[in-house]
Amino acid sequence: MRVTMTAMVLTGSLLALPATAAPQVEEVSLEQLSAQLAAGKTSSVALTRAYLARIAKIDRRGPTLRSLIALNPDALAQARALDAERVAGRVRGPLHGVPILLKDNIETADPIATTAGSLALARNITRRDAPLVARLRAAGAVILGKTNLSEWANIRSTRSMSGWSAVGGLVRNPYALDRTACGSSSGSGAAVAASLAAAAVGTETDGSVTCPSSINGLVGLKPTLGLVSAERVVPISHSQDTPGPMARSVRDVALLLGGMTGETTDYAAALSTSALSGTRVAVIRPPELRPALASRYDAALAVLRAAGAELVEVTPPKLEGLGEAELLVLKTELKADLNAYLATTPASVTTRTLADVIAFDRAHAATEMPYFGQELFEAAEQTKGLDDPAYRAARATSLRLAGAQGIDAMLRQARATLLVEPSYDAAWPSDRVYGDQYGGPSASQLPAIAGYPHLTVPMGLADGLPVGLSFIATRGGDQAVLGAGYAYEQRARARVAPRYLATAGVNAAADAGAVR
Known part of the structure; x- marks a missing residue:
């Protein structure tokens, strides 16, 4: 099909x-x-x-x-x-x-x-x-x-x-x-x-x-x-x-x-190459970065300094229980929100609930689940709804840890308006047997949970693959991260166009050639 x-x-x-x-x-x-x-x-x-x-x-x-x-x-x-x-x-x-x-x-x-x-x-x-x-x-x-x-x-x-x-x-x-x-x-x-x-x-x-x-x-x-x-x-x-x-x-x-x-705000018109001048920036340096990523990150930080930013390194707080709280929120809301959405779809859509989707996947396992299953769907189906006290507590916990005790605390510690860190490491191999195998840095969780803006901008290639620099601010700081990202981008000019190589690595071009 x-x-x-x-x-x-x-x-x-x-x-x-x-x-x-x-x-x-x-x-x-x-x-x-x-x-x-x-x-x-x-x-x-x-x-x-x-x-x-x-x-x-x-x-x-x-x-x-x-x-x-x-x-x-x-x-x-x-x-x-x-x-x-x-x-x-x-x-x-x-x-x-x-x-x-x-x-x-x-x-x-x-x-x-x-x-x-x-x-x-x-x-x-x-x-x-x-x-x-x-x-x-x-x-x-x-x-x-x-x-x-x-x-x-x-x-x-x-x-x-x-x-x-x-x-x-x-x-x-x-x-x-x-x-x-x-x-x-x-x-x-x-x-x-x-x-x-x-x-x-x-x-x-x-x-x-x-x-x-x-x-x-x-x-x-x-x-x-x-x-x-x-x-x-x-x-x-x-x-x-x-x-x-x-x-x-x-x-x-x-x-x-x-x-x-659809707003009257012109986000592009406000961009300026001087946006970082005199700006205090909190810097996260994740432990044990791969040398290629560490080199790109150091170069990016040097660009920020040259653009006039004052960099202050911060130590990320230990936020125990954040992952578990976020997962319970996502599973609970998935069931409630997806059921509500499916109820609005045309009559030609026969899966009207999450339970129906789970049954559909089982009935069409050869096409829907050839590589991995649906254990998160099944766990979500067992959740108890948006009035469940455990869900409500998890949402409050995740917001507090990601916001007040996470991003906000680091910005206060540095007396800064922006936070920077590597977005992720480079792309990992696609693996049909084991799925996503990634254990490197990730900047996404805290701003995702807190609802804060998060911008990633290219900072060049690490072993032939793109890596990005993240700019994070508090709620409503979308123009601030865009401005800082623009000021960095215009100096760094770090983006490299793709070459459609068969594989990656230092000698990938010589070993594999380009695939067109």
Whole structure:
């Protein structure tokens, strides 16, 4: 079923387009595309055709990234309408006519399903826009298609393989095809890194925007909880879920964030290369960093100093019980929130509860569970609801530990407004037997639980693979992390484009060659 569905969606008439007429889109930013459109140097139709041709070339052929689940059959019609508006003198803003990708747990009114990567939602064509999508349309964005993801946003199993879904298969990392694209916004990360769009929307509960952004050499923002609406997004946790923008530059992330929020705030206009000047920054130095990552981190800290930041090292507090409290919150809210969501889906969706999904997976184990099971789903089904005292205590504990005793305490200790640390180490090999095998640093948990903004920005390659630098602030500090990230990015210029190597390592290019 997966092969048939994917082929039907991705090899339709939209892909039978001449590549010769396409403008250059590889490594071209959203900001540049917007300027080209404004200057009349290209059109939205031409850009949409160019991206469709590139998707045909490298997503299912060539490197076979498998970063997309579905293309929007209405994309060219949307582009034509937006071109006509521009000719008539109506320009909605910097996103007008720019093709954007969405993670496939975000609903759109287009005639494509919102699957969360599961065959249980293969017929979930809701014909309704999530609020963030409605705002992007109002800003003039073209909805190009839906990206692959870790199935159910990586909440199904403790042994999952990030980037795999029954609908889309396994996303491959454009920097080394045998490595993970991380998750759960795996396809959004790989697609933007490979210039299948200038930007994409991911979602995060804990690390699902920031990890694939870091590991695919991107800028990614997990906004303050509530800044971007999570309504009509297939849920895990109302306490932690948030959509977030992913792109190849801080300015592009800021532009996309403005469209997603629909606010009058111009996040891009406020960016300045002097944002770090005179700013006290709390610095976490995780123990026992690999030499390649430590070297990149030291270089990044030197850039921050050169930009005028005053760096103060802090010792992270011991937050015993945080992981257990977070997990109970996520399991409890998963059952409640997913049941509520499934009840709103079309009648063609026969899985109306989490229990139904568990039964569906068992009945379709060969396609749904070829590599890992659903023990987290089963544990979530046993939870006792949002009124359970244990759940309420866990949520209070996790908030206190992550916020007041975590990020807030470190910022107070340093008398700082920002916190920095390595986002993650480099991508690990995709492993169908053992799942995700990662024991390195991770910056995502505290801001995810606290609901604080978390931005990752490329800080170069470690042994040939991207690594990122995280900027974290307190609630509402989205402009602050964007500003600091921009000031760093403009000095470091650390992002390196992918080469689609078969494997990674110091001598990977010589040993394996590039796969095209």
